[in-house]
Amino acid sequence: MRKKPIVVDYLYKNSLDQTIELWLPIPEGLDPSTLKPSQLHRLPTGENLGYFILHKNDTLHLRYTQEWYPAKGETIPLSKEEEAYYLRDTVLSPVNEETLDLARNITSGLNSKRDQAKAIFRYIVTNFKYKYPPKSRGVKSFLRFKNGDCAEFSFLFSSLCRSLGIPTRTLFGSWSFGKMNGHAWNEIYLEDEGWIAVDVSMANLRKHNILRFLYSDLRTMWWEKYFGKTEGQRVVFSRDSEIRLMPAYGASQNRSIAIEPLQINDSAFYWGQESLEGTAPYLQPAYVKLDTQNLLPGTCLDVKNLLGFWKVKETGWRGFLAQSKKYLAIIGLTTMGITYIYGNGYLEFVFKFSFVALFTCFVLRRERVFLFSVFLVIMTLSLLSTISELL
Structure with a gap:
């Protein structure tokens, strides 16, 4: 646990x-x-x-x-005041005729709130680009420029969902590693599920820039899974924008x-x-x-x-593995460079062993498991070959 x-x-x-x-x-x-x-x-x-x-x-x-951040919250019914709060019209996430028309066009023929929210999710992921920093904050600017960072993706998702009567909030927090590593995402409230997480900007990056998080400490997922699920490696600072x-x-x-x-x-x-x-x-x-x-x-x-x-x-064994990755990468790359210059068999053993340990850390932390499992097998076989030569 x-x-x-x-x-x-x-x-x-x-x-x-x-x-x-x-x-x-x-x-x-x-x-x-x-x-x-x-x-x-x-x-x-x-x-x-x-x-x-x-x-x-x-x-x-x-x-x-x-x-770890849970992807789903409690199913306690919202009060009328809470529902009104998460459907409100704001500067950054407006609820108006323009957003209602767009939301209706996106969700034409869909009746359930979940299906409507997922259609909005897919529309934003497909039609907008991630850019940091954005030229301007807010839905009005995002619809105009068609690009923005995690906050703009979240503001638009809130705006369109609220326009259809789906209680939505924008969460602000941080990834579970690094300094000043902020992030924004959403939660929507569905009567039979409670609050569920939706991360539109991460889905966009995973769909359009699949190599972006290759060496990251983040457990990335297939882009469609960011509707209703997250990797959990995030903390929440505040549970909506424009708090009085x-x-x-x-x-x-x-x-x-x-x-x-x-x-x-x-x-x-x-x-x-x-x-x-x-x-x-x-x-x-x-x-x-x-x-x-x-x-x-x-x-x-x-x-x-x-x-x-x-x-x-992160603390515990996951934190230990994250720190180990940094040192193993330094050792592996340094000894690999020296090995290719001087051709020393023992240094070759060190760099290959370092990469075997590094790829093992990725697999144990469940980060791009399939890819790093392949790397691990290849490097392990190469390491065994080097050991046999040294013996």
Whole structure:
């Protein structure tokens, strides 16, 4: 049984000469009292939103464990308020006449909510391209440019499903390995199944760019399986976009050129200096309010000032194998290069043994199992040949 195999480490340090306001959903299972938020509010998503005031050099540090992300949630019926929330019209995922017409065209002749959602999934996967960073955020821009990153794929999926009355939310989180390795995907609510996962952007990449994750620590799947299933190697920071900030996000008097604006539906949006109609565009994992009027001359803001910093890693035997892959690849490639230069039989043994161990790690972690099983067999036979020559 896989119990809490993922460790999340999040840090926000106020390095500016001012006080900063910060909103952060409190991770499940973490006692809010240990973080000491100034205020705590219950969100319609079921999460607790912490509000923090950080003075100069103050640090907010969270370290917690999570289990693998489940592809399916509980089948508890949604209340009328919850259903309305996950069908709402927003800036990034609008529900309007245009999205309704498109959704109806995509799902013509389909009656069940599941079939309709799957048709929308297949349409987006087939007709849009992955591009990071996108020119502009939001469905309006995505429909215009036909390309975007994981957030844009998720926003459009939410928009089209909601237009047909399918409760949908966009999740923001991170892959279970690496630093600042953010990701966005969806969940839809079906009465007989509860919340189920849908990852449109990963399906798109697996369909159109099959070699992209060849050496990744990610257990990739056939693209169609990303409807209703995931590999589990992800953590959730927040369970929807455009979450209302409480207490209210105060208006700023001006905008600082220290921060390059984000484009939302082709309009400039200054992250950390304004809200999106009282909401954070998304919480990954936090949203801040900076006093840009009082920034010191020459101040340059980076992503750590706007989002903080996080790193995530798998623990246990899976984490050990992931780390081993890195060292084995270095050893194997280095000794292989030296072997081909000097032709040393013992170094040849080392590099082949390193690759046998490396491919074994991939197979044990269930990453591209068929491909790396073939590599493993070939390299094992080559290794045995080298051993026989040395003997």
